[in-house]
Amino acid sequence: MKREIYNELVRYWLMKSEPDTFSIQDLKTRQISGWDGVRNYQARNHLRSMRIGDQAFFYHSRIAAPAIVGLMEVVKEAYPDPSQFDSKSQYFDVKSEISDPRWQQVDVRFVKAYARPVSIEDIRREASLKSMVLLQNSRLSVQPVSEVEAEILLRKLS
DNA sequence: GCCAACGTTGGC
DNA sequence: GCCAACGTTGGC
Numbered sequence: 500m501k502r503e504i505y506n507e508l509v510r511y512w513l514m515k516s517e518p519d520t521f522s523i524q525d526l527k528t529r530q531i532s533g534w535d536g537v538r539n540y541q542a543r544n545h546l547r548s549m550r551i552g553d554q555a556f557f558y559h560s561r562i563a564a565p566a567i568v569g570l571m572e573v574v575k576e577a578y579p580d581p582s583q584f585d586s587k588s589q590y591f592d593v594k595s596e597i598s599d600p601r602w603q604q605v606d607v608r609f610v611k612a613y614a615r616p617v618s619i620e621d622i623r624r625e626a627s628l629k630s631m632v633l634l635q636n637s638r639l640s641v642q643p644v645s646e647v648e649a650e651i652l653l654r655k656l657s
Numbered sequence: 658g659c660c661a662a663c664g665t666t667g668g669c
Numbered sequence: 670g671c672c673a674a675c676g677t678t679g680g681c
Contacts, residue, residue, distance in 0.1 A: 515679085561678080636662095636663090637663090637680070638678050
């Protein structure tokens, strides 16, 4: 797949967070936050592909009923994640050089928190969403969502 | 809290 | 460069 074309098409993403660490309510309070701590190359590459204005679903993971709970918007494109250089951070990476940072983050802005989240169980039940990366590659914390999938999700969430 | 699935590391 | 061992993620 050609990267440029792929980037043109992908306007929706899904980003996971454990609510105990960072929740949709935390984002609502802060309004704008860096999405730090991503330490997986595939996820990082997705962060690098994000463009200002892209929309991202906020997903709460590792809870009893994992679900899409909100929507956010990319307001700053990828830049080095400072936590990789912070030896006191849980995200510290001793192998990352300041001159050649390994990990990146984007800034996101709160758009909305949904009164009725769409759970992974809901998604699994929906045949038209069966090819979502969420179901195919459950460990990827930053993932693309197709336009068709996004439209279906947005309809369910409204 | 368990454990399957997956990613990374490092010895050879 | 293979692959066993290990570590992490995340649904259940």
